[in-house]
Amino acid sequence: MSLTLYIDADACPVKDECYRVAERTGLKVFVVSNGWINTRRAAFIEQIVVDEGPDVADDWIAERAGPGDIVVTSDIPLADRVLKSGAQAIKPNGQPFTADSIGSALAGRMVGEHLRSMGVATSGPPPFSARDRSAFLQALDRAVVVARRVATS
Numbered sequence: 001m002s003l004t005l006y007i008d009a010d011a012c013p014v015k016d017e018c019y020r021v022a023e024r025t026g027l028k029v030f031v032v033s034n035g036w037i038n039t040r041r042a043a044f045i046e047q048i049v050v051d052e053g054p055d056v057a058d059d060w061i062a063e064r065a066g067p068g069d070i071v072v073t074s075d076i077p078l079a080d081r082v083l084k085s086g087a088q089a090i091k092p093n094g095q096p097f098t099a100d101s102i103g104s105a106l107a108g109r110m111v112g113e114h115l116r117s118m119g120v121a122t123s124g125p126p127p128f129s130a131r132d133r134s135a136f137l138q139a140l141d142r143a144v145v146v147a148r149r150v151a152t153s
Contacts, residue, residue: 003025004029005030005069006072008032008075009037009039009057010037014136018140019040019045027144028044029046030047030064032057032060034049034053034056035049036049055078067087068150073090073091074125094139095135095139
């Protein structure tokens with residue numbers, strides 16, 4: 001069983017880190033986006049450019065990710081979908097989405113959408129930091145260990 005890393009790539013700040021870990025650990029990588037982005041050329045990396053439209057990249061990933069796979073995304077509904085399929089989901093800041101945390105993340109997203117629809121200004125995510133990058137690398141290494149256990153069980 002081949003382990004696969006899916007990157008929801010349109011706004012992902014840790015693509016290079018994903019490539020380094022994938023190369024070191026033997027993962028196949030799919031870089032999925034709505035438009036062409038500069039992607040490292042390597043045999044283990046495949047760039048997928050999907051049609052424009054809401055959730056088209058998310059749908060492509062969710063239809064393929066399964067047990068033993070890892071998905072890097074900030075998109076909460078996508079994380080929910082891949083968790084339900086048995087894959088792991090990690091935010092670029094290293095925070096994993098889990099079965100225990102996804103419900104509150106979805107609820108928080110709905111509250112934020114409601115507030116914005118009423119005209120309330122909400123804050124976006126904090127600026128991405130070197131600490132986030134380090135936390136992501138650690139989380140991705142842990143996810144690879146878990147994925148290997150799933151693949152051999």
